[in-house]
Amino acid sequence: MLPMEEREALFRRLYEAHYGAIASYAHRRLGEDEADDLIAETFLVAWRRLEDVPTGDLARPWLYEVARRTASESRRSAGRWGRLRERLVSLRPTDPPMAPTQEVEDRDTVHRALSSLRPQDRELLLLSEWEDLDHRQLGSMYGCSANAIAIRLHRAHRRFRQAVESADRDTLTPEDDR
Amino acid sequence: MSEDENAMRRLRAANPVPPERAPRADSPKARALLERIVATPVTPVERPRRRVPRRVKLVLVPVVIVALAAAGYGIYRVVASDPLVVACYRQMAAVSDVHAADASERDAVATCRELWEPGGEFNRDGSLPVPPLTACVKEGTVAVYPHPTGIDPCEALGLRHAAQTTLEGEARALSHVRDDLAEVFTASCVPQDRAVAVARAELRRWGLDRWRVLVPTPFSASLPCGGAAYDAASRTLIISPVETIP
Numbered sequence: 323m324l325p326m327e328e329r330e331a332l333f334r335r336l337y338e339a340h341y342g343a344i345a346s347y348a349h350r351r352l353g354e355d356e357a358d359d360l361i362a363e364t365f366l367v368a369w370r371r372l373e374d375v376p377t378g379d380l381a382r383p384w385l386y387e388v389a390r391r392t393a394s395e396s397r398r399s400a401g402r403w404g405r406l407r408e409r410l411v412s413l414r415p416t417d418p419p420m421a422p423t424q425e426v427e428d429r430d431t432v433h434r435a436l437s438s439l440r441p442q443d444r445e446l447l448l449l450s451e452w453e454d455l456d457h458r459q460l461g462s463m464y465g466c467s468a469n470a471i472a473i474r475l476h477r478a479h480r481r482f483r484q485a486v487e488s489a490d491r492d493t494l495t496p497e498d499d500r
Numbered sequence: 501m502s503e504d505e506n507a508m509r510r511l512r513a514a515n516p517v518p519p520e521r522a523p524r525a526d527s528p529k530a531r532a533l534l535e536r537i538v539a540t541p542v543t544p545v546e547r548p549r550r551r552v553p554r555r556v557k558l559v560l561v562p563v564v565i566v567a568l569a570a571a572g573y574g575i576y577r578v579v580a581s582d583p584l585v586v587a588c589y590r591q592m593a594a595v596s597d598v599h600a601a602d603a604s605e606r607d608a609v610a611t612c613r614e615l616w617e618p619g620g621e622f623n624r625d626g627s628l629p630v631p632p633l634t635a636c637v638k639e640g641t642v643a644v645y646p647h648p649t650g651i652d653p654c655e656a657l658g659l660r661h662a663a664q665t666t667l668e669g670e671a672r673a674l675s676h677v678r679d680d681l682a683e684v685f686t687a688s689c690v691p692q693d694r695a696v697a698v699a700r701a702e703l704r705r706w707g708l709d710r711w712r713v714l715v716p717t718p719f720s721a722s723l724p725c726g727g728a729a730y731d732a733a734s735r736t737l738i739i740s741p742v743e744t745i746p
């Protein structure tokens with residue numbers, strides 16, 4: 323085990339480098355109400371298992387994997403994805419009620435498309451596009467090569483595009499009331 | 501902008517917490533959490549024997565047994581087991597940026613050459629000449645590498661040359677079967693009888709009537725779920741048992 327002084331210094335650097343990314347991930351996955359617990363749990367695991375955390379650009383995917391597993395346990399018990407989607411559609415809940423803007427409608431379309439994907443495709447897509455992990459980092463999370471990740475992402479992109487096109491067709495455009 | 505790029509742009513725009521709104525490590529809340537964590541006592545963690553992650557096993561089980569003789573190109577050329585996708589590499593290196601593209605009746609090299617044309621993914625500003633490109637097989641897929649004239653990238657990287665780089669008949673059908681079965685077998689745990697039934701139905705669906713399905717290793721309580729492997733030489737789809745799907 324690392325000497326305490328060294329451990330603390332190493333951990334502080336890790337925390338400062340990756341807090342923003344993990345906190346953003348937690349907010350996206352579980353919403354504001356439960357994000358704090360996920361952030362705390364993730365970094366607590368890192369603190370306890372600091373010797374296991376990879377160095378360099380593979381530290382962040384390691385943290386994501388811890389967060390992902392913890393979030394999955396939480397979501398599995400309460401069907402969170404649907405509630406998260408509802409929360410995401412209402413961008414600013416404190417605003418007075420108003421007609422949905424184009425931006426809100428588009429987000430809803432995108433989230434409907436995401437909801438229709440297989441969980442594996444959705445997760446990979448979001449880790450790539452929202453968490454900005456590259457193929458090598460994703461490969462370290464999934465235990466496969468960057469080449470395999472590129473193939474899987476390509477398929478996920480294709481399925482997502484098809485899902486968005488389908489969701490676009492399903493969206494009603496009221497033109498006759500004007 | 502292509503349809504794929506537009507879909508990705510919309511996905512990124514739908515990010516509920518974009519980077520500019522990311523919580524900050526120097527916020528009072530974050531600082532307070534940091535101090536609580538480093539004040540937490542740490543005891544040595546007993547490490548259990550590390551198992552191979554289930555995901556890796558699922559990926560490994562669809563083992564590719566390649567028809568060297570059937571390809572008719574000798575031992576230096578192999579048929580890609582997954583010809584539906586082409587991996588276009590930016591560099592002639594084991595680790596490099598890679599852009600995956602759908603394979604088609606067009607040659608894989610021609611598919612990847614588009615990325616090198618001015619404005620393409622690998623040549624946005626058009627300042628690069630289109631390099632020589634050669635197709636190899638890496639991890640069962642066709643991988644196209646740029647290389648200096650006179651250099652063989654497949655040999656340099658320890659890879660085999662691709663025997664065929666366009667989708668043809670049975671190879672294309674087989675890749676559809678692989679895709680569909682991968683989706684079924686990774687979505688849930690499929691017991692033996694159903695795995696065999698699904699496999700036979702897929703082969704019929706894609707016109708691979710000359711293929712047979714074998715289960716050389718019976719399923720068991722510890723290995724109850726189906727996985728698939730393909731032997732193109734003997735036209736055999738092998739249903740193998742794997743561990744429980746997470």
